[in-house]
Amino acid sequence: MKRQVVTLAVMAMVASSTAIGVQAGQAPGAAADPDVRISHRDRVYAAEQFSNTVSVTDPTDNRLLGVIRLGEPQPANFSPLYRGQVLVHGMGFSPDHKTLAVVSIGSNSVTFIDTATNAVKHTTYVGRSPHEAFFTPDGKEVWVTVRGEDYVAVLDGATFEEKSRIQVPGGPGMQIFSPDGTYGYVCSSFNPETVVISVADHRIVGRVKQESPFCPNIAATPDGRQVWFTLKDVGRTMVFEAQPPFSVLKTLDTGPITNHVNFAWTPQGSFAYVTVGGLNEVKVFRTDDFSPVGTIPTGNLPHGVWPSGDGSRIYVGLENSDALAVIDTATNQVVATIPIGQAPQALVYVPNAVPDGDGTSGLQPLGVAGQATHIVLAPVRGGTAPTSVSLFDQGLTQILQASVAGLEPRKPYVLALASHPDGTGVVEPLSAFMTNPAGSAIVNATGPIRQIVQGREPAQRRYLMVVPGTATDMGPPVQVQVE
The missing domain is CATH 2.60.40.200 (Superoxide dismutase, copper/zinc binding domain)
Incomplete structure (x- = not known):
């Protein structure tokens, strides 16, 4: 009888562990997506604003493989005949993990890069000062927030050409989607209002009041229940319901120059990681009750943040340290710091970005970008x-x-x-x-x-x-x- 009790207990533990694995998909995917263990096929990409590069890092051994050079440094980019990109800043990727979308603010462009070959597939020019771009969960569209104007440019997910525009409050900062692809959430950098848009018909179906007009970043939890966005000017992070009526759930005082937010789903629960540039820290909160879990010193001016495919690591771009910090989510400590290009902004972790080969084709050394x-x-x-x-x-x-x-x-x-x-x-x-x-x-x-x-x-x-x-x-x- 005692042996049977032990067996049942073990079975319960296995069932629990299995359930956690199934319900642990990492952002921007759904919670039901399976975790993807870190491997040499994965890549961490960072958009570097002053070297005009995209750094490419292998997360298995925390090694910079090289950079994709999208533009030149000063004074070359002052020329009226200059053709490269300027102020490489925003970043997203396709649902099949085969394409990066990289936004350059100064040249009003979205550059699409093949993750397997590091080659530029296409460049689309949009309106004034775009900020971020991301694919819809079905991969059929790419939404680009044109922050210098008052609309989201909608690009075809196959041809990358602009096909329509969605009018929003002036200065759209970033967009992200519900994991099921029903809603697009667009915060503003110039107006105190986030709008919720129906992806099917591009109509605004909800509005959320921001406590300040400067939102640079927004993220949705994989369980489809919450949306978090940061307010850089007042040092706060707001949370609202991802479903109607889109009610505000919580406002957190996170600190000066609050930059980006993202999530890690682990066996210990679901956690939000918020980069606070003015304190050189990442703050961690539970997503169930919003209680603070820890504060992690990182390095100068933490900016972009993204989880690994299994939630075991969080990657943070250090804007004033020209580096990538790697956080172990089990201990909430920095376990590695990797030199990359100048002033990293947005970053993404792409599981299985390189299915075959070493994925180093077309990469260049840091050069002046590392100085x-x-x-x-x-x-x-x-x-x-x-x-x-x-x-x-x-x-x-x-x-x-x-x-x-x-x-x-x-x-x-x-x-x-x-x-x-x-x-x-x-x-x-x-x-x-x-x-x-x-x-x-x-x-x-x-x-x-x-x-x-x-x-x-x-x-x-x-x-x-x-x-x-x-x-x-x-x-x-x-x-x-x-x-």
Whole structure:
């Protein structure tokens, strides 16, 4: 009798484990999809904004295989005859895992890439400043949010040509679909409203009020019950019902420069991973009761996030570290950091992207795309606000990107150069900016800045700092360069 009890218990455990495996499909698939164990056939792709590349990583041994070069760095891309892509940023993939859709903001394009050969199959040009693109679950359409205008461009999933447009509130930030393909969810980066669209007839069937107008990212849980979206300017993440009446379920305070969100389904449950750029962290929440599970330090300015095909790993693009962080979902710790291209934005994990061969055809080494200088600014009066600065090499010049945090909300500031380390002496403004409601900002500039801030001649050396005010009326420094 005792042996029978043990046998029944073991059978129950096996049945439970089997059920978890079946109900553990990873986003953007359905929960009923089977998990796909990590293998050499899988790939992690990241869209890199300042090197204009797509990095290709083998997740089995966390090894960068190379990059797909879609464009050139400055100053080549200044030419009126330039034909490459500029500001490679958004990314999606087809349901059969054979095609990447890569959005370049500066050249208004969607580039379609064969995952097996890394070859460009087609480039479609759309409206002003597109942001993200994704295939519908049946693969028949590709929806592209044209953030610089007020519509979603609908492309044919086979020819990649634009066939129609869906009018939405101005500044659509991103779209994602319910796992069954019934709804498309489109958040806005310029207006405080997310719309729900019927995929069958392209009609708006629901509206969700955003707590701020700046949503860069949206994701649907594989069980088809919830939609999560991030609000970058106020540092929050909102959750609403994926089915009518699309009611708001929860608003979470996640932190300054809240970037992307995605999900991992594991034997321990379903979890949301949110990248918080201003804190250099990924925050983890349960999706059943929204309780916080953990905070994971990653590296500078975490941005894109995507799970492996079995939910055992989460991959995070580190925008100001030029790297890919790998998180073990069983321990919620970073287990690897992989150098990739400059300023990774969106990323995707594509199981079985390369069914045959080594999948390295057409890839190029990082080259200048792997060259950057990283600097930290610290508060003058103490504090822990992690303001990071990256200088992305473009040959003789660099693109500067500062992830500024810890300032007063909605106030004018200037990123400037000073002749003395404490921010005194001769002061030259680089870039004026306004902080968002969370007291943070992403600030850009360009020029031979590395040669100035790391110069060996004391008379020519300059130091980065942040000061309150405007370019013509600057106050004393509040943050200064420490490394």
